[in-house]
Amino acid sequence: MLAYFAAAMVSKIPDQPLEIEIPEEISGLRMTRQRREVYRILQQERNHPTANDVFMRVKDRLPNISLATVYNCLEVLVQHGIIRQVNFERESSRYCPNLSEHGHFHDEATGVIHDVVFKPGITLADVLQLPPGALIQDVEITLRGKIATT
Numbered sequence: 001m002l003a004y005f006a007a008a009m010v011s012k013i014p015d016q017p018l019e020i021e022i023p024e025e026i027s028g029l030r031m032t033r034q035r036r037e038v039y040r041i042l043q044q045e046r047n048h049p050t051a052n053d054v055f056m057r058v059k060d061r062l063p064n065i066s067l068a069t070v071y072n073c074l075e076v077l078v079q080h081g082i083i084r085q086v087n088f089e090r091e092s093s094r095y096c097p098n099l100s101e102h103g104h105f106h107d108e109a110t111g112v113i114h115d116v117v118f119k120p121g122i123t124l125a126d127v128l129q130l131p132p133g134a135l136i137q138d139v140e141i142t143l144r145g146k147i148a149t150t
């Protein structure tokens with residue numbers, strides 16, 4: 001997923017690290033420098049960081065940014081539907097830039113949160129007995145477990 005995104009969105013500058021280009025405006029929201037850097041971090045490392053994780057990473061580029069500002073940036077990005085806020089029981093919120101319909105698999109052994117998607121052609125109605133006429137507007141699927149090592 002990251003590789004695909006990088007290939008699609010990155011402009012190549014010789015002898016410089018690849019950089020994801022962030023538009024000036026997304027979904028009607030003006031992307032200030034701070035919002036842009038916060039969003040860039042979420043796009044670059046798609047491992048569902050907490051606000052504090054984002055804060056630690058964004059300080060490389062914006063040394064004077066505060067944790068409160070990072071929270072504000074994340075909140076406004078969530079409000080505009082640019083990223084998703086993901087909550088797991090008793091844990092800090094995490095943030096996900098993947099807007100396609102997906103759920104999460106929480107590996108409790110490592111703490112890693114993986115995106116999980118429906119197999120092609122499968123919809124919720126194929127696996128769940130829904131009330132007649134139910135129109136699904138939002139899906140939140142969280143699976144917990146661990147990944148067996150062989």
Ligand SMILES: [Zn+2]
Pocket residue numbers: 048096097098102103104114115
């Ligand atoms: Zn996700």
